[in-house]
Amino acid sequence: MIHCRIVTPEGIYKEFDTPIINIETEEGQRGILPNHMPLVTMLKIGALSCDVDGVRTLYALAGGLFSFRDNLAEIFTDAIESQAEIDMHRAEEAKERAEGLLNKVDDPNIDQKRAEAALRRAMNRIRVKGM
Secondary structure: OEEEEEEEOOEEEEEEEEOOEEEEEOOEEEEEOOOOOOEEEEEEEEEEEEEEOOEEEEEEEEEEEEEEEOOEEEEEOOOEEEOOOOOHHHHHHHHHHHHHHHOOOOOOOOOHHHHHHHHHHHHHHHHHHHO
8 A cells, every 4th residue: 555645835635545646747647556666756737546445536736746655655735625625616717717817918917827827727626526
């Protein structure tokens, strides 16, 4: 088994044991099984899936860092929501807000990169909720 610890700026979000972790890294999707070689990689805005007590569990991650060594997986992220925690209405509103900001191309007060990241996070939450 793999012991997984998910850490946000507020502290430990969740700890659990799982036989597999599927994550979306900057290099592509990865499946992590027990006794995987040590790994440190950047996570993109994407999904995390794992089996907890025989139940497949999905999370929307806002990117971050993944570390694996000696069957301990640590995920450091600014934000994470389980599929059950995602409020679809709120995610759709966030998507619309981000799209509205991106449409204001000529406004020098709009941080385009930040608006693009907000759009990717909202779309990821909507995707994970629908899985």
